[in-house]
Amino acid sequence: MATDRVMVITGGSRGIGASTALLAAKAGYRVVVNYASNAQAAEDIVGQIEALGSKAIAVKGDVASEADIIALFEAADSFGQLSALINNAGVILHPMPVVDMTAERIEKSFRINVLGSYLCAREAIKRMARSRGGAGGAIINLTSAAAKLGSPKENVDYAGTKGAIDTFTVGLAKEVAMEGIRVCAVRPGIIDTEIHASGGQPDRLQRVVPTLTMQRAGTAEEVAKAIMWLASDDAAYSTGAILDVSGGRAILP
Template sequence: MADGVMIVTGGSRGIGAATAKAGAKAGYAVVVNYASNEAAANAVVADIEAAGGKAVAVKGDVGVEADILAIFEAADRLGPLTALINNAGIVDEAGTLADMTAARLERMFRINITGSILCAREAAKRMGKCHGGKGGAIVNLSSVAAKLGGPGQYLDYAASKGAIDTLTVGLAKELIDDGIRVCAVRPGIIDTDIHASGGQPDRVAQLGPGLPMKRAGTAQEVAGAILWLASDEASYSTGAILDVSGARSIWP
């Protein structure tokens, strides 16, 4: 069983919610971060507590540095931080580069890139041995879009996830002597409501039959990979980026 505290950013829905529940089952006290949907975050906490786990819901927009600091301060009150799951992220409506405004790009990169970097900074300050910590793990959420490029639909989202891949490799090297492992998971088409937020609520139903495995993945399948990378079972893995894409990233 794990010990210590796990922060799951964007933990109120989809992959984040599945990861929060799996983390609690593994023994972590879990901070379920949410940006706006308090009811959904409270429902995740209630499910965790009903199963005998420990969790708190903490509001905070990872696109705002002050909110990030508040999230980590809430985690400090639960105990020593041992895992950060950098899951929070957004997608915008499908479109080509010609449709993308500077405001859209600023919001996308502020939340998906800068937010992840600042969360990793705060985690490193707490877990790093040079700061008196005992080490730990950071697992970043990338996307197979980082490899496919998202042309004609989500070019900006794909670019933001390419930055997460680079962050994972660089930070793994930077923090290795501090006892912190840094890895990432690259999901493919996963059956969550993120597609609706991008203006395509039927995307999973439309694309699923044409995928290599003839179906989309589930949030629970991605959460399983995240929990393994955060666990001591992955103690010799750092800088690793694990595709959970049903072969979509390598299919012709």
């Protein structure tokens, strides 16, 4: 199913972003795979998408940088009509209590996880809004069960960024509904991706899985399927919705 619809996926070279990119290609989107540093991983995803008969490009850019975000969306402009933005890029830093956190660490968390999502949404709205000549579209944010649980003694800064994304999702959904833009979010729990190792906790799954309601971690594809449903016309009457894909984790105390 070939179309000219374009989906931009930040952090699209690995984990949930990569799984979403592959599902988007199967759904007929042209995919813009944003990545921060691992060009080979991004090109691998592009190659897999092209093997499916769809089109994709890899665009390097740090979502903590406004200039990089603007360049990302300018690259997408030459690829077709922007139809969906997946605000997936994020960072979780090494665990520590708040009392030991530096201002630089906290700022890094918020620049990547919050400011990046705001600025990407801004650029997407410029292209999607009906009042600006756009055809509408969907913005799907990635939040986390940490927004409800708080991540005490480990990643309260990360949890705070995701709480901000929850509020951002609801407010922006109301702001742009009449522009033909739906804004929703997916709230993953413990997902089996490399984010745990990159955040300094390579053994986190082994430690946490026994405490989970379903006694297993989720997969990147399970989250990606939720993202794709919210981005699709099947969810046409859903905006401001935050969908838990956490195996019950977000309802626990």
